Structure formats: structure tokens, C-alpha cells
Amino acid sequence: MSTPDSSGDAVRPADPPLDPRGVRFAAAVTTVVLALVLVSGSGWLAAAQALVFALAAFAGMRFAPYGVLYRKAIVPRLGPPAEREEAAPVRFSQTVGFVFAALGAIGYLSGLTVLGIVATAFALMAAFLNAAFGFCLGCEMYGLLARVRTARA
């Protein structure tokens, strides 16, 4: 059952809170993949990363492939997290990542190599800031957009 919230949007099924270490891990894997896209110039690798983002953004964080890898392979060694964070901003950041990775794939595959490079470079920047500094560009934008949305309403 979904109920409309105060802003009138239908509420999507909520993702359970996330392990912040898993979010950092996923960002690190994403950083490596996007760096490989730029070095290899492979549009198909960019498309694969876009698919990874799409699963997290549109199916839900529990289907995020790097998150699944983290839960299966790494959590058993680390133990449970000390704290958790809300999934919604992270999921939103995956949507932003999807847009850039998809543009990158389209650019490389269609021969618009400059588009491929620029879009992938932006995505790499955001992923690296998250992996290395824990700073989530997409999450910050989520807070900002929420503000703009309510200011207009």
C-alpha cells in the first residue's frame, strides 16, 4: 500500500536504511569501473555501469549489484554496522549517476567521444569524492532539490 505524502508524490516502497560502509564500497568499485571506461574508451563498459546504476535507482537499493557483493562478500568479515543511513538520498544519487553513465555510453558508442569522456569524467569525480572522502554529491543535491520543491509548492 502506498499513501501520498504531504507534497502529493506517491511514496515509493521505502528502502531499508543502508550500511554507510557499503555505500563507500560501492562508490570505490564505481570509481575503478569509470576510470577503466575512460582509459579503455569502452562504451559497453559505460553501458554496464549505467545498468548497475539503473538497478539501484529504479529497482531499489537492495538490488544494487555492488551492494549485493558487499553484503555477501564483505559484511560477514566486518560484522554489523555501528550506524545506518537513509537510503533515499543515496538512491537519488544513483539516479544522477545513471544519467551521466548513460550519456557516457551513448557518447562512446555513437562516436561522440567528447560527450563520452565529459559525462564519464563527471561521474568519476562524484564517485571518487564519495569513495575517498565520504562526500555524496548526489545526496547533497537531494537535500537542495527537496528545498526547491517545497519552496515552489
Next chain:
Amino acid sequence: MSGTGLVVVLAVLAVATAVGFVLRSRSGRVREVTEPTSPNGWVLADARPTADERVLLLQLSSPICTPCRQTAAMLDALAAAEPDVRHVEIDVADRPEVAVALSVLRTPTTVGFDRTGREVLRISGVPRHAELTEALHGVPRA
């Protein structure tokens, strides 16, 4: 292999590292405000200082924001320990006009006001505890 791609990777990582260090060094820092342009904080918070209260910490948060909750927990504990400090948290989704009035673009941002409602300090991100308590002791009784 793409030589251009490799150069782009190295350039992006260098720029992102610089940006990351700048963000990290600013986050949680207490910035003292000497020439405030903000409106009266107690009015924004819809509150009046009691006889004991010396400082208002007005925290601006957004609905889904993990560092906002960490900040709120820290400032609540601080206000409980120091009776002359009041902590008020405002959700910018409920009252976006407060964010506009204080020119706040990021959450959490905490703005400190003295007893008369004059802005004295500002922190974006989760405050550094030691730095904040020290700055608070420097706020005059006004």
C-alpha cells in the same frame, strides 16, 4: 587504450582530491561572524531567551539527512549540559523561508546567535565539538 582517457582520469582524480580536502577542511568548522547580515535568530526560531540563556544554536536540517541527525544529537547533549545554550532545530522543508533568510544552501547548517539575536557564528556540516564549545564560551552575555 586511450592516452586522452588516461590523462582525463588523472586530471579528474587530482581535481577531486583538491575539492575533497577543501570540503573536509570546511566541514564542521566554526566560523565566527563579525558583521552579521542575518535577521534576529530568536525571532526566526519563534522563541525568547530565558533569563539564563546566552546563546541560541539554530540548526537547519532537511528531512532525510544523516549528518543532520548526528548534529541534532550533539547539540541536544550540549544544550542539556550547558543551561545557557538553547538548541532549536528547523526543518527547511517545513520552513524554506528560514533557509532563504539565513542564505543557507547546505544542511546541516547551524547558526549561533547571542542573547540579542545577533549572529555570532556559523557551522556547516557536523560541528567539531571542542571547537564549538570553545567558541560558545567566547560569546559575550550581551
